[in-house]
Amino acid sequence: MEKKIYVDQGSRIVNPIHFDQNFCTGCNRCVEACQVDVFIPNPERKKTPIVLYPTECWYCGCCVMECPNPNAIRLNPPLMNQIYWKRK
Amino acid sequence: MRELEWAYPLRWDEVKEVSTDVLILGGGIAGCWAAIAAAKKGLKTILVEKGATIRSGAGGSGCDHWESAATNPCSRVTPEELTMAMIKDHNGYNNGISHYIECREGYDRLLDLERMGGKIRDTENEFVGAEFRDEKTQFLFSYDYENRFTLRVWGTTFKPALYKECKRLGVEIYDRVMATSLITDVNKQQTKVLGATGVNGRTGQFFVFKSKATILCMARPTRIWLFSLGLPGISEFRPLQCMGDGHAMAWKAGVEFTMMEKSLRGQWSGERSYPPYGTGNTHNTWYACSMVDADGKEIPWIDRDGNILKSVSQRYRPSPGQKFFLKGGGESEFPLYEYQGPDTLPIENLLQNGYKLPFYADLPSMPLHERNVIWNVMVAQEGKSRIPIFQRYKEAGFNPEKDLLQSYGEGWTSASFLPRERQLFGIPGGIVNDWNLKTNLEGLYAAGDQLFASDCNGHAAATGYYAGRHAADYAIQTSQSNLNDQQVEFERRRVKSLTNKSEGIGWKEFNLAITRIMQNYCGEIKSRELLNIGLKLLENLETIEVPKLYVRNPHELIRSLEVINILINAKLIINSCLVRKASSKHLHFIRSDYPEMDPIEWHKFITVKLENNKNNKVKVGALPIDYYSSLKENYEIYNEDYIKKRII
Numbered sequence: 001m002e003k004k005i006y007v008d009q010g011s012r013i014v015n016p017i018h019f020d021q022n023f024c025t026g027c028n029r030c031v032e033a034c035q036v037d038v039f040i041p042n043p044e045r046k047k048t049p050i051v052l053y054p055t056e057c058w059y060c061g062c063c064v065m066e067c068p069n070p071n072a073i074r075l076n077p078p079l080m081n082q083i084y085w086k087r088k
Numbered sequence: 089m090r091e092l093e094w095a096y097p098l099r100w101d102e103v104k105e106v107s108t109d110v111l112i113l114g115g116g117i118a119g120c121w122a123a124i125a126a127a128k129k130g131l132k133t134i135l136v137e138k139g140a141t142i143r144s145g146a147g148g149s150g151c152d153h154w155e156s157a158a159t160n161p162c163s164r165v166t167p168e169e170l171t172m173a174m175i176k177d178h179n180g181y182n183n184g185i186s187h188y189i190e191c192r193e194g195y196d197r198l199l200d201l202e203r204m205g206g207k208i209r210d211t212e213n214e215f216v217g218a219e220f221r222d223e224k225t226q227f228l229f230s231y232d233y234e235n236r237f238t239l240r241v242w243g244t245t246f247k248p249a250l251y252k253e254c255k256r257l258g259v260e261i262y263d264r265v266m267a268t269s270l271i272t273d274v275n276k277q278q279t280k281v282l283g284a285t286g287v288n289g290r291t292g293q294f295f296v297f298k299s300k301a302t303i304l305c306m307a308r309p310t311r312i313w314l315f316s317l318g319l320p321g322i323s324e325f326r327p328l329q330c331m332g333d334g335h336a337m338a339w340k341a342g343v344e345f346t347m348m349e350k351s352l353r354g355q356w357s358g359e360r361s362y363p364p365y366g367t368g369n370t371h372n373t374w375y376a377c378s379m380v381d382a383d384g385k386e387i388p389w390i391d392r393d394g395n396i397l398k399s400v401s402q403r404y405r406p407s408p409g410q411k412f413f414l415k416g417g418g419e420s421e422f423p424l425y426e427y428q429g430p431d432t433l434p435i436e437n438l439l440q441n442g443y444k445l446p447f448y449a450d451l452p453s454m455p456l457h458e459r460n461v462i463w464n465v466m467v468a469q470e471g472k473s474r475i476p477i478f479q480r481y482k483e484a485g486f487n488p489e490k491d492l493l494q495s496y497g498e499g500w501t502s503a504s505f506l507p508r509e510r511q512l513f514g515i516p517g518g519i520v521n522d523w524n525l526k527t528n529l530e531g532l533y534a535a536g537d538q539l540f541a542s543d544c545n546g547h548a549a550a551t552g553y554y555a556g557r558h559a560a561d562y563a564i565q566t567s568q569s570n571l572n573d574q575q576v577e578f579e580r581r582r583v584k585s586l587t588n589k590s591e592g593i594g595w596k597e598f599n600l601a602i603t604r605i606m607q608n609y610c611g612e613i614k615s616r617e618l619l620n621i622g623l624k625l626l627e628n629l630e631t632i633e634v635p636k637l638y639v640r641n642p643h644e645l646i647r648s649l650e651v652i653n654i655l656i657n658a659k660l661i662i663n664s665c666l667v668r669k670a671s672s673k674h675l676h677f678i679r680s681d682y683p684e685m686d687p688i689e690w691h692k693f694i695t696v697k698l699e700n701n702k703n704n705k706v707k708v709g710a711l712p713i714d715y716y717s718s719l720k721e722n723y724e725i726y727n728e729d730y731i732k733k734r735i736i
Contacts, residue, residue, distance in 0.1 A: 013318050035139030035148060036321060036328050037264065037289060037643060040095035050092070053643065055319055058327040059363070060149040061475025065244065066142070077476050078319060081362055084494040085486055088384075088452050 014078050016057035019048035023072035030063035030073060039063075048072075094641055099293035100587060103580065108134040108260070109563040110556070111299035113267040113284055114334060116145020117545055118536025118552030119305035120250040121197065125556025126303075127257035131563055134297060135259050136286055138266040138329055138646065142251045146307065146326045146537070151243025151545040152373050152470035153230050154208075156187070157195040162222045162229070162236040165412050167191035168720055170237060173412075173427050177420045179674040180691065181347060182515060183541035184716035185523055188723055189554050194546040196734065197553055198239065204249040207242035214464075218457035219401060228461065231375060231429065233404040235412040240461060243469050243545065264289050266646050267333060269579045270302065270341040271571055272529070274700060279342050281532040282569050285579045289646040292587065294580050298571060300563035301531050303555050306334030308518060308537040309657040313351070313510040313611075315603040316359035317596055324511065325357040325364065329650065334538050336653035338519060339660050344528040344697040346711065347517030347540045348664035350675040352421070353612065354505030355513055361503030365470050366477040368449030368495035369502070370432055373466045373473070375415070376403035378453050379432060380492065382444040386453075392428040400455055403430045421514060422673060448492035463488040508611030514676075515541040517664065520695055520711070523726045524562075525555040528697065531566070533559040540693075557730065585635075586648050592638025595647040601629060602651070602658050610658075614665050615681045623662045630655055660696070667708045668694050 016038075017030075026046035031039040036056050039049040051057075059077055067073045110126040112119050115137025126133040137144050156174075158167040165173075171188045202208045209226035210216075220229045220240070228240040254261060265286040273280045281302045286295040309332030310324040321328045339345065356364050365373045378400065379387040389397040391407040406413050406429075413429030423429075432438075439445075451459050468478040486493070497503050518540035525533050535555035536548035609622025634652055639645045668675075669682045670690035695709040716722065724731060 016321075033140055033143050035144040037139065038321075040092075043092065043095065056321040056328050058321045058472065059476050060143070060327065060472035061479075062143040062149050064475045064479075065149070075475050075480065077363065077480065078322070081366070083362060083366060083481070084446075085481075085491045086448070086494075087490055088450070088492050 013055050014057070016054050016059060016076055017051045017063060018074045018076055020072055020074070021048055023069045024048040025069070025072070027068065029066045029068065033062050033066040035062070096290040096642070098642070099288070099291040100584070103294045103296060105296040105298070106134065107298040107568060108132045109300050110134070110559055111283060111297050111302045112136065112305055112556070113302065114145070114305035114307070114536075115139070115141035115261065115263070116305065116307070116330070116536065117147040117247070117250070117548035118538075118555075119145070119303075120247075120254055121549045121552030122303045122305055122535055122556035122559070123254050123259040124250070124257060125553045126560040126563075127254070127259050129557065129560040129564070131560050133259045134262065134299070135254060136262045136265050136267050136284070136297065138264070138289065138333070139327075140263050141254065141261050143247055145247070146330055147243070147471055147545045147548065148247045149244065150469050150471045150474055151241060151246055152466040154194065154198055154239045154241050154546045155544050156191045156237060156546055157198060157239050158191040158237050159195040160227065160237070160239065161225060162227060164235040165237050171719055173414055177414055177424050177427050178515060178541075179686070180713040181350070181541070181674050181693075183521070183539055184714065184719060185521060186525070186539050186542065186547060186551050188716075188719040190547040190550040192723060193554060194550045197546070197549040198241070201246055201249060204253045206245045206249045208239065215457055215461060218461070220404070220457070220461065228465070231404065231415055232406060232412050234406060240465055241469065242465070243471070244474050246545075262286070262295065265295055266649060267306070267337065268583055268649060270337050270532070271296075271575055272341050273569060273572065278530050279700075280530040280569070281341065282571055284337075285576060287583050287642075287645065287649070289642050292642040292645060294583065296571070296576055298568060299531075300566045300568055301533065301559035303533040303535060303559050304334040304338055304519065304527075304538045305535050305552060306330075306538055307332055308512050308516055308542065309335050309654070309661070310512070311599055311603065311654050312512070312658050312661060313508070313603050313606045314354060314358045315599045317600055319359055320596060320599075323358060325513070329646070331650055331654055332657045333650065333653050335518070335660065336656040338527070338538070339656055339698060342529060342698050342700060343532065344520045344695050344709070345517060345540070345660060345664065346520050346693040346695045347675065348661050348696065349668045349677050349694070350512075350517050351510040351661070352513045352676050353507050354503070354509040354511045356502070356511070358503065358505070358509070360505060360509075362496050363472070363476055364502055365467060365473045367497070367502045368447065368493040369497070370449070371415075373470045374449060374462055376400070376430065377462055378450040379447050379495065380450045381438070381447055385443060386450070387432050387438060387443065387447065389430050389432055391430050392425055397430060400458060420674065421676070447495040449495060450492055451488040452490055452492070459488055508607040510606075510611065515543055518542060520693070523716070523722050524558040525551060526558070531562065583645070583649065586637055586639050586645055589638045592636040593633060594638060595644065595651045598629070598633060598637060598648075598651045599654060601633070602626070602655055605629070606658055606661075610662055610665060613678050613680050615679060616666065619662050619666050623659065623666075626655055626659050626662065663706050664694070664696050667696060667706070
């Protein structure tokens with residue numbers, strides 16, 4: 001078993017979680033609240049977590065609900081799930 | 089490409105052994121309640137959860153309504169009436185014991201939740217004067233406003249409150265640990281469960297949990313027919329990792345199952361679907377929202393006799409001469425007239441009469457309180473809807489006072505699936521239980537989605553707590569046994585064997601192969617020939633491909649162990665389908681070689697279990713459709729202590 005793993009950030013199918021570096025303090029509460037375990041903590045302290053398994057996201061939004069700063073993290077549902085609505 | 093070192097220490101070769109009185113496998117709603125009940129009895133309690141207990145499970149992110157709270161002070165139905173209605177609505181194929189527990193104790197759990205910090209009342213008085221509000225208790229009701237047994241709740245507050253309570257009571261929580269097998273003692277006449285093994289999905293560390301009593305609280309099987317290679321996380325209604333580990337390990341240990349032949353054409357979620365509760369519809373979270381067609385023409389609501397309802401208020405009332413109704417439209421797919429609630433005209437009827445697609449949910453036309461309670465309470469509090477729907481739609485400009493939200497599926501679904509794309513939904517099969525919620529194995533109990541005919545949050549909570557206190561009573565009068573080292577070592581090697589390869593096939597390819605087999609050979613129409621080929625192909629996968637599964641880190645180890653469990657669950661399902669030699673409407677079960685629908689001699693629960701761990705022989709049994717016998721009397725015999733305490 002290797003100690004190194006490789007993350008290919010160029011071939012993402014979806015990008016479910018977006019962090020804003022200006023607000024995220026790297027507290028990793030989202031990492032600890034995610035039941036699917038899609039994140040890993042950033043190896044650099046106080047930096048935003050890494051979404052290592054984006055396609056496994058269930059889009060429940062618990063990472064957002066647990067975040068102490070509402071501007072630091074954003075959930076992006078898959079584009080194909082954009083719903084249509086119109087003004088009455 | 090960015091090179092990263094694995095974020096956690098690797099402990100592949102470490103084994104940690106721990107002992108406890110009560111061991112709970114699965115930290116969702118049922119598991120947390122089981123842990124709370126056991127810990128309250130003063131016993132050492134361990135909770136093993138594959139994800140993160142604070143938000144894990146199907147109900148971790150929220151819950152908008154609490155069903156079957158028949159003992160709340162406003163309810164006009166008794167637990168007996170309500171349970172019997174649920175049983176009759178499914179033509180008997182329902183769990184009388186677990187649903188009676190839900191009807192009898194669900195409301196107690198809701199009050200417990202409030203004491204723990206969960207919100208269950210309109211304490212801000214936002215809905216004063218609404219016809220679904222009780223002014224004295226501040227409870228808000230949904231569905232049947234006259235009979236008042238389903239409460240609207242603020243369920244996003246529940247799971248963190250349960251987690252906090254577990255910690256306060258000293259429950260030892262092992263997050264990120266997947267339970268992999270039950271440890272049993274098969275030397276005696278009856279198999280006894282002595283604990284379980286587990287592996288950590290971040291470190292690879294192996295665990296041995298020794299227990300006096302064990303409770304299975306994991307999820308129902310998923311990813312059997314449905315799997316998305318591109319977006320595995322939304323393959324099903326439930327989270328990716330809630331896929332039925334408990335069913336697989338229980339089956340291997342000889343636990344008895346029933347109704348596993350039942351599966352429904354997909355309704356919810358999956359790659360085909362829009363987010364549940366995120367499209368215009370009339371059911372469940374959105375009951376009873378008005379709908380309009382493409383030209384803005386209002387879609388009529390009818391009562392069970394087909395009479396058009398003139399007001400919104402009537403959608404929340406029983407029909408003339410009806411005592412009460414179950415949900416809207418009925419609880420089962422084939423609602424019984426006696427309990428059938430209001431619904432919109434069927435879609436075929438609407439299209440024939442000139443209504444034009446697409447249809448839209450018309451929140452703006454709803455009375456103020458109804459609109460606000462659907463959008464600001466139900467959608468905001470339901471599971472996985474607060475952030476992706478309530479918050480994101482608002483940010484994107486959706487205004488519930490002004491906008492029409494499109495509907496995509498028929499009625500309350502958010503997609504249209506093919507007949508072969510199936511799910512375990514609508515009270516599916518599971519473990520057979522007695523009045524202690526004990527399984528057929530000594531020392532082993534089950535709750536929530538592990539039980540046959542399970543459904544919602546209230547059911548998981550009530551059965552979890554009930555199993556917790558009965559397992560604790562058993563643990564108090566039993567002693568710890570020594571484990572069979574060989575069995576533990578065998579399991580450790582099985583888990584480890586996945587980690588020592590440098591190439592092979594990945595878990596996603598494996599999962600997709602299972603779903604292809606199940607769609608082809610265990611789809612809507614079943615027969616002995618098809619099922620036998622399916623079983624043979626699954627067995628080939630097991631013997632030829634499982635040894636090739638390849639993992640690169642502990643996270644992938646968990647995913648690979650999961651797909652092996654999915655394969656076991658698929659086999660359990662095919663075996664169950666083979667032994668019911670009759671078709672059944674309410675089990676959604678069609679056998680082309682036994683086309684007669686519901687012959688009376690097959691109106692019973694067919695049970696299956698593996699005879700022992702050594703061979704693969706399936707032992708078939710049967711239970712009478714009313715095996716639970718008298719609900720009230722039995723409940724009172726088994727729960728004298730609880731009833732006494734409740735009165736005090």
